[in-house]
Amino acid sequence: MTNQMPGVHHIELSLENIDQLFNTLDPSPFHEKDLDDDAAEFILSWAMEYHRQQPVDLIIHLQKHVDGRNAQQLVEAAVRNYFAYRARLNVLEFKRLMKHGRLSLLVGLSFLVVCFVAAEMLVPKQPSAVPGFFREGLTIAGWVAMWRPLEIYLYEWWPLRRRGQIFEKLSRMPVEVRKRA
Secondary structure, eight states, X not given: OOXXXXXXXXXXXXXXXXXXXXXXXXXXXXXXXXXXXXXHHHHHHHHHHSOTTSOEEEEEEEXXXXXXXXXXXXXXXXXXXXXXXXXXHHHHHHHHHHHHHHHXXXXXXHHHHHHHHHHHHHSOXXXXXXXXXXXXXXXXXXXXXXXXXXXXIIIIHHHHHHHHHHHHHHHHXXXXXXXXX
16 A cells, blocks of 8 residues: 655545446456546546646545455556556647647748738739738738647647646556545
8 A cells, every 4th residue: 555645636536346447348458458538537637636746646445345466556557557658649649739830830931921922022012002902911811821830839739748747647646546434
């Protein structure tokens, strides 16, 4: 059993039996099983309540306790494997987002240049409403094309990176299985 350390936030999960922790449709061996979606989301949502640098542990209270140290080790390995897998998926998703950002930036910058060149070459520089309307329209269209790459590089990567850090933390957290009193 893991000793409860001061300063560690405890995520406690109360289950009837150990099988509730796992996805029953997963045919893989016990230690590699997927966690149940509800259980995984519960653990993740509680972990997100705390700062990503603050340590957490998972305490699973069971009504029907499985005897032996083996169950403790199997559950701990399953939880750690699951969140390590989710962390790896998150890294891949982050890489895809950055690749998408680079391609969007290339397309956006190219379109912006085309719009600026078209505004300069095609629209006469007369102080008239119609040419000014087209010049401004091309300028706005060029900057609108930059919206998506700027959104990716300024805002979208933050939550993804934070979620990955939480998955990493959960893949290393201590797990304890206890019999419910």
